[in-house]
Amino acid sequence: MFDARIPTSALLLGLAGLLPFVWGILTIRFDPLAARTVEWIGPRFIGPYVGLFYGSVILSFMSGVLWGFATRAKGQVAATGYGLSVLPALWAFFMTGGGPTSAAVALIAGFVGLLGLDWLFWQQGLAPKWWMKLRFILTAGVVASLWPIAF
Numbered sequence: 001m002f003d004a005r006i007p008t009s010a011l012l013l014g015l016a017g018l019l020p021f022v023w024g025i026l027t028i029r030f031d032p033l034a035a036r037t038v039e040w041i042g043p044r045f046i047g048p049y050v051g052l053f054y055g056s057v058i059l060s061f062m063s064g065v066l067w068g069f070a071t072r073a074k075g076q077v078a079a080t081g082y083g084l085s086v087l088p089a090l091w092a093f094f095m096t097g098g099g100p101t102s103a104a105v106a107l108i109a110g111f112v113g114l115l116g117l118d119w120l121f122w123q124q125g126l127a128p129k130w131w132m133k134l135r136f137i138l139t140a141g142v143v144a145s146l147w148p149i150a151f
Contacts, residue, residue, distance in 0.1 A: 004129035014138050017058065021145035024051030028148065048100040048149045055107040055146060056092040062114055063089035069126040077124065088114050104150035108143050115139045 027034040027046040034046045044050065063085050070081030088110060095106035118135045121127045 004133065006130045006134045010130075010134060011137075014134055015141075018138065018141040018145065020054040021051050021142055024048060024054075025145055025148055048104065051145060051149060052096065052100060052103045052107065055104075055111075055142065056096050058142075059092040059107065059110050059114065060089040063087070066117060066121060069121045072126045073124065081121065081124075081126065084117055084120070087117065100149055104146045108146050108150055111139050111142050111146075 023037075023045070024047060027037055027050070028048070037046045044053070066085035066088070067082060070078055070085050073081050091106070091110045091113065095110065096103040115135055118127065119132060122131050
């Protein structure tokens with residue numbers, strides 16, 4: 001099932017995409033790092049703010065990825081794929097208000113739900129063979145980074 005090798009560039013770019021999440025956690029844990037970040041680039045790039053905003057952006061980005069996979073299908077499968085592909089973006093838009101704790105919980109749920117959508121597209125042969133291997137790694141990283149904000 002997961003024997004396909006992830007292309008190096010996809011793996012490296014995916015892992016690099018975890019950096020803003022990790023940065024948010026580091027600035028929560030280390031006050032001097034948070035203070036320096038505020039000095040250099042502003043308060044939006046520290047603590048829960050960077051992780052939550054970036055999480056919403058990435059969840060929306062993943063809607064576009066799924067839309068791209070849906071273009072590989074035909075007929076009702078394509079129509080269903082297009083419909084499902086917009087769910088992560090809508091989830092991010094409607095569910096991330098109400099403060100950092102509830103937004104983090106909503107994003108965790110959104111990324112776990114996205115993993116289910118990834119699997120559906122992958123099962124239908126619309127995603128690359130290595131897709132689920134990459135998505136499990138990245139989803140674990142995202143959830144681990146959002147968890148301290150949520151709980």
